[in-house]
Amino acid sequence: MGVRRALEPDRGRLLSGLDLDAWLAATLGAAPRDRARFVRALTHGSQSGDNYERLEFLGDRVLGLTIADWLYERFPNEPEGALSKRLNALVTGAACADVARALGVVPHLKLGKQARDDGAADSDNVLGDVMEALIGALYLDAGFGAARDFVRGLWADRIDHQGKAPQHPKSALQEWAAAKGRRPPEYAILDRSGPHHAPRFTVKVSIGKLAEATGEGASKQEAETAAAVALLAEVAG
Incomplete structure (x- = not known):
C-alpha cells in the first residue's frame, strides 16, 4: 500500500468529519489491508x-527508529548528545498528541462513556498513545x-523548524x-489526581534551600519539566 504525504493540518480537520473508512483512506493514501487493526489503534481501554x-x-x-534515522541523516555533524535532545523533543507524548489532533484523530476515537466524560478525547496521554498505535498499525499493515x-x-x-538542538x-x-x-x-x-486515562501530576523541584518551584502536567515527566521551567525562570531569568 502506498502512503501519500500526510495531510496538511487544515485538510486533516476537514476530513475528520468523514466516516472512518473515508478518513483512513485519505490519511493513509489507500484503504488499509486490515481495517480491524486500525479500529483497534483508535480504541481506548x-x-x-x-x-x-x-x-x-x-x-x-x-x-x-524513524526519527533517529532521520536525524542521523539530516544532522551529520552533530554529536550524540545533540541528536538525543532533538529526538527527545520530537517523540514526546505532547508532540504525538499535537500530530494526532492535526490529523483529525479525535472524532474517530472509541472511548467508554466515563472516559469521554472525563475528557479523554483531549488528553495528551491518550492522543499520544493513539498516534503511536496508528503508526504501529501501519507498520504491520504495509511495512x-x-x-x-x-x-x-x-x-x-x-x-524543519527545530533549528538548534533544544536543551531540555x-x-x-x-x-x-x-x-x-x-x-x-x-x-x-506533591499530588496526583484525575482518572487513570487522564491523570494530573503536581511536582515540586528544589535546589537545596536556594529556591523551589512547582509544575503540573499529564505525566510525572511533564510535571517535572514544567517545574524545571518555572525554577529556571526564577533563578536564571
Whole structure:
C-alpha cells in the first residue's frame, strides 16, 4: 500500500468529519489491508479489552527508529548528545498528541462513556498513545517503508523548524546548578489526581534551600519539566 504525504493540518480537520473508512483512506493514501487493526489503534481501554496498547508499544519503537534515522541523516555533524535532545523533543507524548489532533484523530476515537466524560478525547496521554498505535498499525499493515514515509510526512515541519538542538529544561536546570556550585535539583510529587486515562501530576523541584518551584502536567515527566521551567525562570531569568 502506498502512503501519500500526510495531510496538511487544515485538510486533516476537514476530513475528520468523514466516516472512518473515508478518513483512513485519505490519511493513509489507500484503504488499509486490515481495517480491524486500525479500529483497534483508535480504541481506548475503557471501550474494549481489544485496545490500542499493544500497537502503541510497537508504534513507539517504529517512531523512535524513524526519527533517529532521520536525524542521523539530516544532522551529520552533530554529536550524540545533540541528536538525543532533538529526538527527545520530537517523540514526546505532547508532540504525538499535537500530530494526532492535526490529523483529525479525535472524532474517530472509541472511548467508554466515563472516559469521554472525563475528557479523554483531549488528553495528551491518550492522543499520544493513539498516534503511536496508528503508526504501529501501519507498520504491520504495509511495512516499515510505509510507516517511515507516514512519520516523515507528519513530522517534517517539526524537524524543519527545530533549528538548534533544544536543551531540555531539566538538563538546563541541572547544568545551571552545577555551574553555580549548588546541589542537583530534587523532584518530588506533591499530588496526583484525575482518572487513570487522564491523570494530573503536581511536582515540586528544589535546589537545596536556594529556591523551589512547582509544575503540573499529564505525566510525572511533564510535571517535572514544567517545574524545571518555572525554577529556571526564577533563578536564571
